[in-house]
Amino acid sequence: MKKWAKNNVGFFFIIPWLIGFLVFKLYPFGSSLIYSFTDFHLFKGISTTGIMNYLDVFQKPKNLEALKLTFKYAFMTVPLKLVISLFIAYILNFKLKGVNFFRTAYYIPSILGGSVAISVLWRALFKDDGLIQQMIRMLGGNPPSFMTDPNWALFIICLLRVWQFGSTMVIFLAALKNVPEDLYEAASIDGARKWKQFFSITVPLITPVIFYNLITQLVQAFQEFNGPFIITNGGPRGKTTLMSILIYNAAFKSYDMGLASAMAWVLFIILVFFTAISFWSQKHWVYYADED
Amino acid sequence: MMMKKLMSLGLASLMVLSLAGGSMVGAEEADYEECTIKFSWWGGDSRHEATQKAVAAFMEKYPGINVEVNFGAWSDWESARALEFQSGTASDVNQINLSWINEFDYNGDVFLDLNEVSDIIDLSQWDQTNLDMMKDVNGGQAGIPVSMTGRIFYWDKTTFEEAGIEVPTSLAELREAGHTFQEVLGDDYYPLALGEFDRTIFMTFYLQAKYGKAIISDGALNFTEEELLDGLTFIQSLEEDHVIPSIVTIDGDAAASLDQNPKFINGQYAGILEWDSAPMKYKNALAEGRELVVGEEFTDLGENGSTGVFTKVSLGLAISATSQHPKEAAMLIQYLLNDEEGAAILASERGIPESKAAYAVVEAAGGIEPMIGEAHSKVMAASEYAEDPIFESNDLKGSEGVYRDVFSGICYGDYDLEYGAELLFDGITDACEG
Structure with missing residues (x-):
């Protein structure tokens, strides 16, 4: 009995998490799949079942547009964010004066997240006659209307996400610190320049971390909600309405839980697909030291 | 002995009363x-x-x-x-x-x-x-x-004074104010600012005053597509007369609401069409020295002095x-x-x-x-219709609703007025049919 208790005491400790997981994750996960095949309305209940919600997702122009925008958003922000955070991490890995201050300063935007303060800041920067427009005019340019031009509106939403590169930067920084110094020394002796060292030593050795950041950022980008919700609320004319906003509106504005569930499942399948592709591709470009 | 009995009886009665009451309290x-x-x-x-x-x-x-x-x-x-x-x-x-x-x-x-x-x-x-x-x-x-409550105009009297005119009391004066604002104060000044739902309400006033019937009653839309087109054309004419800024312009201001819009705060947008119960946040938002006053319901929207105003x-x-x-x-x-x-x-x-x-x-x-009080008494005096709850149903008024789609779609150039009227007609009809 004692031995049994000793072997299973771990389960006791994870009971709170387990309950939370079952109630708030697994149950909604399973029930949303069922609801996605119904016309479940929060107040009217269920009257029909079938695949009509999935047909809606792929047939209604509004839903297709949101899907397209979500892809566009993800494929713009993820590479940009990875490149910029790696670049900044690389610079902050040098022994510079006041480097700790810069590391903190660059990390701060990440912890601000999608807050009201950020939405006020972003609007003040990009509104008509805002700071950015004024600066462009001072330089003699003719600025676009960032908030009402569909392409620019999406761009400023992407910019917010890219600006918040602190967490990926910190992970890159940790990885860069683990690259053995002697490799750089040997390369220097052989006459390799900094950029050659970066692409031939640094990048290959941190590919597991690049892969990790790629997966997490991809998942986050496809699920992005806060940025477009607080800054443009999906506008202008739905041109920043990503799938997550559409799901939210369907569920909590129109109370159409069936459609919202179907959209969430489509998004989930897209994420599974890209994650699977990424995992499949890693054998071609990710270097694990223990594999040799 | 008798005294003891009486006391016991009294105490017992008190106990029974308090128990019977349980947690009941007398009031x-x-x-x-x-x-x-x-x-x-x-x-x-x-x-x-x-x-x-x-x-x-x-x-x-x-x-x-x-x-x-x-x-x-x-x-x-x-x-x-x-x-x-x-x-x-x-x-x-x-x-x-x-x-x-x-x-x-x-x-x-x-x-x-x-x-x-x-x-x-x-x-x-x-x-x-x-x-x-x-x-x-x-x-x-x-x-x-x-x-x-119902909607009524509120004017930034200070801006009208700067333009050298009185606050408008009729549609004709409002249209004239649009031209005066443009000539005297500049292109960025408008006598009135209307968001998508504000436009819907003003259009409804106009249609109800002109055609003498409620837009929705007993769960049914009472206007034809052609009549709705007339309403949209009316709103569009206000833009053309420099009475109201385009939705695109208001979106470009990137303000969360009109009372937080610097153009309203500083008098560039000199009027609003708001609920009679809600003027204080606008009054308090205005920059120092600016005065917000209650306007009049217009009686020249139709032909018989009707206001078209509805309350809810x-x-x-x-x-x-x-x-x-x-x-x-x-x-x-x-x-x-x-x-x-x-x-x-x-x-x-x-x-x-x-x-x-x-x-x-x-x-x-x-x-x-x-x-x-002033706004409320004017609204109630002018009110001719009661709002049908469908008018503000989520499918119509919501963030992805028909009103917003139609009016912003026209302003952004996605829809012409005819298509807007068709969407409006279909949308309201669908909402009425549940």
Whole structure:
């Protein structure tokens, strides 16, 4: 009995998490799949079942547009964010004066997240006659209307996400610190320049971390909600309405839980697909030291 | 011995009485149970302060009833309450919108029929016509209208003075003001600013005044596609006459709301069409030295002096059908809406009270904000129609609703007026058909 208790005491400790997981994750996960095949309305209940919600997702122009925008958003922000955070991490890995201050300063935007303060800041920067427009005019340019031009509106939403590169930067920084110094020394002796060292030593050795950041950022980008919700609320004319906003509106504005569930499942399948592709591709470009 | 017996009898009686009462407490008006009830409402800071004060006074008057309060801003309030109503966890007493009865109470089982507690709530203080507006599908009294409201113009008098003209009292003067503003003050100055829903309301005033019928009544759209096209053309003509800025211009301002828009604050947008109960936030938002005044309802929209103005229940109070303490919840409503003390504390924080008793108290105490009072009396005098709840249904008014889509679609050049009218007609018809 004692031995049994000793072997299973771990389960006791994870009971709170387990309950939370079952109630708030697994149950909604399973029930949303069922609801996605119904016309479940929060107040009217269920009257029909079938695949009509999935047909809606792929047939209604509004839903297709949101899907397209979500892809566009993800494929713009993820590479940009990875490149910029790696670049900044690389610079902050040098022994510079006041480097700790810069590391903190660059990390701060990440912890601000999608807050009201950020939405006020972003609007003040990009509104008509805002700071950015004024600066462009001072330089003699003719600025676009960032908030009402569909392409620019999406761009400023992407910019917010890219600006918040602190967490990926910190992970890159940790990885860069683990690259053995002697490799750089040997390369220097052989006459390799900094950029050659970066692409031939640094990048290959941190590919597991690049892969990790790629997966997490991809998942986050496809699920992005806060940025477009607080800054443009999906506008202008739905041109920043990503799938997550559409799901939210369907569920909590129109109370159409069936459609919202179907959209969430489509998004989930897209994420599974890209994650699977990424995992499949890693054998071609990710270097694990223990594999040799 | 006799004395002892009498004392024992007295003590025993006292014990029996207290036991029989259990947690019952005697009060002047009624016996009630010691309990905790919840009360939720949305609003601004001044409403929160007044309501909390009224709730505290209620608890003092009825010791043993503990009222837990839940209040906040409107943003996402509706969604959160919707989930509570659906899951049966809503507060006992709820501040509700008229449209909630249609949207959340399909079977008439979400809100308690207040006729069941009419021995506590004095329903005779309300006009039956207004009470009828808050009935559910089964004819039950789902809520009580706290106040009635309608839209009216408010003008930044200072900007009009800068332009050298009086504030407009008619459509003709408004159109003239548009040209004057452009010539005297510049392209960035407009006498009126209207968002998508504001446009819908002004268009409705115009259509109702011109054609002499309500846009929606008895759950049916009363206008043809051609008539709606006339309405859209009217709104578009205001843009062309430099009366209102385009939606694109307002979107470019990137302000969360008009009262937070620097162009309104500084007088570049010199007019709004707002609820009679809501001018204070605009008045307080204006830059120092600027004056907001109540305008007039226009009588030249149609041809016979009609205003086309409609009114609606601004908000109501309701008791959840799941409440374990409907009697005590009803006592709270009675206190807030009819009691001399409660009504005096709340004053006009939820608009001009519809309860005759509350109105008498608030008016006598001078508790009606003069600007709200002026706007309300003008709206009620001009009102010709009652708003059908479908007019503000989520499918039409919501963030992805038809009104927003049509008016912004026209402004952004995605739709022409004909297609806009078709969308509007189809959208309202669909909403009417449920």
